[in-house]
Amino acid sequence: MSETRNSILTKLRKTRDAHPLTPPASDFAPIEAKQWAEEERLPRIRRLMEAVHTEFLDATEADWPAVLREFLAHEGVGSLIYAPATDTGKRLVEGWDASSTALIPYDRPLEDLKPRLFDTIEAGLTTTRGAIAETGSLILWPTAEEPRTLSLVPHIHIALLRADALYDTFLQAMRDQGWAQAMPTNVLLVSGPSKTADIEQTLAYGVHGPKRLVVLVVHP
Amino acid sequence: MDGNAPDFAAASRAALADPQLRGNFRRAMDGLMSKRAAQFSDAGEWHGVRALAASVRLRALSKLPELLETLEETCTRNGITVHWAATTDEANAIALDILHKTNAKLVVKGKSMVTEEMHLNAVLEKNGIEVLESDLGEYIVQLDGTMPSHIIMPAIHLNTKQIAHLFKRKIKDAESREDAAYLTDLARRVLRAKFQAADVGMSGVNAAVAETGTLCLIENEGNGRMCTTVPPVHIAFMGLEKVVEKLEDVPPVISLLPRSATGQPITTYVNMISGPRKPGEKDGPREVHLIILDNGRSSIYADPELRDTLRCIRCGACMNHCPVYTKVGGHAYEAPYPGPIGKILVPQIEGLEKRGAMPHACTMCNACVEICPVKIPIVEIMGRLRVEAVKPSGAVKDGGAKASRTEAMVWSGWAAMNASPTAYRVATLAMSKLGNAAPSSLPMLKEWTNVRTKPRFASRTLHDLARAKGVPDV
Amino acid sequence: MSAIPKPTRVYYFGTCLVDLFFPDAGMAGIELLQSQGLTVVFPQGQSCCGQPAYNSGYRADALKVARAQLDLFPGDDPIVVPSGSCAGMMKKHWPDLFHGEPDEAKAVQVAARVWELTQFLVHVLDVQLTDKGEPVRVTWHASCHAQREMGVVEEPKALLRQLANVELVELKREKECCGFGGTFAVRHPEISAAMVGDKVADIEDTGAARVVSGDCGCLLNIGGSLEAGAKAARGQHIAQFLKERIHGR
Numbered sequence: 001m002s003e004t005r006n007s008i009l010t011k012l013r014k015t016r017d018a019h020p021l022t023p024p025a026s027d028f029a030p031i032e033a034k035q036w037a038e039e040e041r042l043p044r045i046r047r048l049m050e051a052v053h054t055e056f057l058d059a060t061e062a063d064w065p066a067v068l069r070e071f072l073a074h075e076g077v078g079s080l081i082y083a084p085a086t087d088t089g090k091r092l093v094e095g096w097d098a099s100s101t102a103l104i105p106y107d108r109p110l111e112d113l114k115p116r117l118f119d120t121i122e123a124g125l126t127t128t129r130g131a132i133a134e135t136g137s138l139i140l141w142p143t144a145e146e147p148r149t150l151s152l153v154p155h156i157h158i159a160l161l162r163a164d165a166l167y168d169t170f171l172q173a174m175r176d177q178g179w180a181q182a183m184p185t186n187v188l189l190v191s192g193p194s195k196t197a198d199i200e201q202t203l204a205y206g207v208h209g210p211k212r213l214v215v216l217v218v219h220p
Numbered sequence: 221m222d223g224n225a226p227d228f229a230a231a232s233r234a235a236l237a238d239p240q241l242r243g244n245f246r247r248a249m250d251g252l253m254s255k256r257a258a259q260f261s262d263a264g265e266w267h268g269v270r271a272l273a274a275s276v277r278l279r280a281l282s283k284l285p286e287l288l289e290t291l292e293e294t295c296t297r298n299g300i301t302v303h304w305a306a307t308t309d310e311a312n313a314i315a316l317d318i319l320h321k322t323n324a325k326l327v328v329k330g331k332s333m334v335t336e337e338m339h340l341n342a343v344l345e346k347n348g349i350e351v352l353e354s355d356l357g358e359y360i361v362q363l364d365g366t367m368p369s370h371i372i373m374p375a376i377h378l379n380t381k382q383i384a385h386l387f388k389r390k391i392k393d394a395e396s397r398e399d400a401a402y403l404t405d406l407a408r409r410v411l412r413a414k415f416q417a418a419d420v421g422m423s424g425v426n427a428a429v430a431e432t433g434t435l436c437l438i439e440n441e442g443n444g445r446m447c448t449t450v451p452p453v454h455i456a457f458m459g460l461e462k463v464v465e466k467l468e469d470v471p472p473v474i475s476l477l478p479r480s481a482t483g484q485p486i487t488t489y490v491n492m493i494s495g496p497r498k499p500g501e502k503d504g505p506r507e508v509h510l511i512i513l514d515n516g517r518s519s520i521y522a523d524p525e526l527r528d529t530l531r532c533i534r535c536g537a538c539m540n541h542c543p544v545y546t547k548v549g550g551h552a553y554e555a556p557y558p559g560p561i562g563k564i565l566v567p568q569i570e571g572l573e574k575r576g577a578m579p580h581a582c583t584m585c586n587a588c589v590e591i592c593p594v595k596i597p598i599v600e601i602m603g604r605l606r607v608e609a610v611k612p613s614g615a616v617k618d619g620g621a622k623a624s625r626t627e628a629m630v631w632s633g634w635a636a637m638n639a640s641p642t643a644y645r646v647a648t649l650a651m652s653k654l655g656n657a658a659p660s661s662l663p664m665l666k667e668w669t670n671v672r673t674k675p676r677f678a679s680r681t682l683h684d685l686a687r688a689k690g691v692p693d694v
Numbered sequence: 695m696s697a698i699p700k701p702t703r704v705y706y707f708g709t710c711l712v713d714l715f716f717p718d719a720g721m722a723g724i725e726l727l728q729s730q731g732l733t734v735v736f737p738q739g740q741s742c743c744g745q746p747a748y749n750s751g752y753r754a755d756a757l758k759v760a761r762a763q764l765d766l767f768p769g770d771d772p773i774v775v776p777s778g779s780c781a782g783m784m785k786k787h788w789p790d791l792f793h794g795e796p797d798e799a800k801a802v803q804v805a806a807r808v809w810e811l812t813q814f815l816v817h818v819l820d821v822q823l824t825d826k827g828e829p830v831r832v833t834w835h836a837s838c839h840a841q842r843e844m845g846v847v848e849e850p851k852a853l854l855r856q857l858a859n860v861e862l863v864e865l866k867r868e869k870e871c872c873g874f875g876g877t878f879a880v881r882h883p884e885i886s887a888a889m890v891g892d893k894v895a896d897i898e899d900t901g902a903a904r905v906v907s908g909d910c911g912c913l914l915n916i917g918g919s920l921e922a923g924a925k926a927a928r929g930q931h932i933a934q935f936l937k938e939r940i941h942g943r
Contacts, residue, residue, distance in 0.1 A: 015522035023278035030268025110503035135486035189490035198357035202400035209442020583875025585838035606751030635755035667883035672918030682720035
C-alpha cells in the first residue's frame, strides 16, 4: 500500500504548495488563564465529579487502607483487584486480613484473568497522577505494574488521589508532567463513572465501564 | 452503496409526516442547544478557546502532508502499524486482511464515523464476521437495522418506548420495561460478554498526535476503552484530516468538542493510546493498526476554499442548531454525515451527481456557522457547492451535474431585468399591475401557497412612492 | 460596528422585495430618517442586491446585477437598507463577489458604508422615540442574516422598548430561522412549511397582536402563513410599525 501512501502524500503536498495556508498563531492564553486558588481546586473537582455521580472518601497517608477497607465492608463488596507490585499495593495488603473483602492481585496477563475480571471481581483499585480542576478529571497513568483494565472492567473503580497533586487544566498537567517527552502505552482522563444518554437523552450510569467511581482522597 | 441518487425531498416528507419523530427531534435538539449555551456562558472564554482550536486545526492543515508522515513515523516507532487507503474499498480490504490474518470471528466496535462512511459492517458480515456496535446508540441502531440519525447521538430518533420494544424483540429474556436504566443495564450484560470474547476491537480517532504517535478517543460509556483495551487486536480508523501537530494541541480540541456536542464539560473518558501492549505489560491489545483513509479528502484539500471542510472535529453541534435538521432528522439525508457538515462534506466525497441536492437543503441561516467550534464557513462552502453544481470549476466531483438550461435562462433573464433600470421599471410596473392575477397553480406559487397566502404586489412600487413624495434621486 | 459621526445625508437602498411587496414600509424607513433631520437620497436606478442569484449558484448573474447598483452611491455617505439580509449581501458578500474584478475597490468602498436600518437608527442617530399609539403587545422576529451577518440583535428590540405603550414579548426561539431561505421555500416547501409552522406556534404563544421584523422575506413567509392559518397576529415591518407609533395611528 506504499503506492497509495505516496500518491496521497504527493497530491497533498502538490496542492498545498499551490495554495499554501498561513494559519493564525495559536494563542494558548485563554486556557492558561484558567486558574484556581489552591484551596479551591479540590472542592471544585469534587463538585464537578459529584455532579456526575462520583463518590468521595477522605483519608490520610496513615489511614487510607483502613478507610477503604471500611468502605468496602460497608458496601458489601466481596472482592478487590489491585496492583501488587506498586507501593500502593504493598501498603494495601498490610493488615488486610481482618477484612471481609478478598484482595486479588493483578499478577498475570489479562488473558488469564478475563473471566474472573469480567464476571466475579467487584472492584478495582488504581492510583492517579493527579486531577484537573477545570473539568473535574482524574489523570490515570497505567503501567506494567498497574494495568489499565483495573479501572475499566470491575463494576467499582476506586482511585487514590493525593490532594497535593491538583492541576488547573489538562494543558497544565500535560506540560508540568512532561507528557510529550514520554507517553506511555495508555493515558486516561476519567471524569466519572461510565454513563450514557443514548436512550432519549436520559442519563444512565454504568453502561460499559464501571458503574461506580470512588475517589479516595489522601490528604497530606 | 447503491447507485441511485438519494431523494432528500421525498425522505424529508416522510420524516415530517411522523409526529413522533418530529417531537423526538424537537425536544432533543432544544435540550442540546440550551445545554451547550450554558457551557459557553463566558463569551470571552468561548471566543478565545474557539480561536485557539481553529488555529490548531488550520495549522494542522497547513502542514498536513508533513504531519501525516511524522504521524506514521511516531506511530511506527510506538509499535502501531500504519496503513493507507485511498478509497473505502481499499480501507475495507485492509481491515479484512488484518481480520483474516488474526482469524477473527467476532469484532466489537466503538463509534467511528469513518467506518459508517465505509459501510464496514456490511462488508464484514458478508465475509462471515460477526460485528457488534458497542456504543449504546449505535448498538440500538444496529439492532434496528437502520443508520445513525446523528453523529453523536445515533439513536436520537427513537424514544424509550420504541427502544424497549426493540430490545424485547431482539434480546433474549428482555423484559418489556420502558426504563432507560433497565435498558442500559440489559445492553451492558449483552455487550460485556462480547467484549470478553471479541477477537478484534475497532474504533475511530478523535485526534491523532503527530508529535507523539498518540491516538485520542473521547467517550462516555467505556465501550471505546473496552474495544481498544480488551481484544487482542485493535484497529483504529481515521480520515486523513484528523491529525494534529502537537500533544498540546489536544486540550483545546477536547475543551470544545464535548461542550459543543452535548453540553458536558468533558466526556467521562479521554483515552490516549500510544501503542500496543509493551513487554511486561499485562493488558492492552498485542497489535494496534491505524488505517488512514483518504476517500476524496485529498481532493477537498486541493481547493483552498473547500479545504476548510476538513477542519471539522465531528462534534455534531451544527446538526443540533440546524433548523432543517431539527425538522427532518438525520435519516432524511440518507448519508453517513447528516445536517450542515453533511451537506458540505458528503457532496464533495460522493459527487454532485448523486448529492447535488444536499447543498440546497439549507436556508443559509448561518446558525451552524455561529456555533461551529472551529469556525468552518459552512454556508460559504454551501454556496460554493451550489455554484459548482451548475458552473463547474473542476474542483468537485461531478461538477455541473445540476446544470439546467432552463434554470440558467431564468437567471439570465432575471439578471437582465435587474441590471437595467429601464427594464426593471417596466418589469416592476407590469408586476404591480398584473402580478396579483397570477394563479396559485403556477409552479413555485403552488408550493408557496401550500401554507401561505399569495404574496400581494403593491399597486405602486417604492420607486413610485419616493418619486411622488419628492425624495431626491441624487 | 464602529459608530460614525451623525451625517446630514444618507443613501437609501430599498431592496426589490420592499419595492414590490412592502413599499409603505420602505417609505416609512425613509420618513424615519428624514424625521431625524437627514436628507435621504433614493437613487431611482436601483433594483436588487443580487442575493437570489448569488445564493442559487449563479454568481455571474448576481455580479451583473450588483454591478448595476455600484455607481448609484457616489461619495462617502452611509447607505441605509431596510433589510438585514440585503444589507448583509452588500456588506459581507459584495467584496467576495467582486473579488478580482476591475471594480473590486469600488465594491469594497460601497460595502463598507452599508447599514441595516435599525442599526443605523440606534448607533448612528441614537433616536429617541415617543409613542403615541394605543397599548399593544408585539413580538420580534430576528432575521437570520440581520443577526448573523449584520450583528443586529438588540437594536430593534431596543427601539421597540422605547415605546411606552408597546409590550414586547420575546419568542421562545427568537434565533431560529422561519424557513424562508429564498428559493428554499419553494425547493423544499414541506420543510419550509414545518419551519414556519413552528415559528407561527411560537408567535401565538406570546399572545402578540403583531410580529415585527426587519426583513421582508421573513414577513412574506410568516405573514402569509399567519394569514393562511387565519391567526390573530399580523406581520409588520419594523419601519412601518415605528412610524405608525410615533404618529399615533
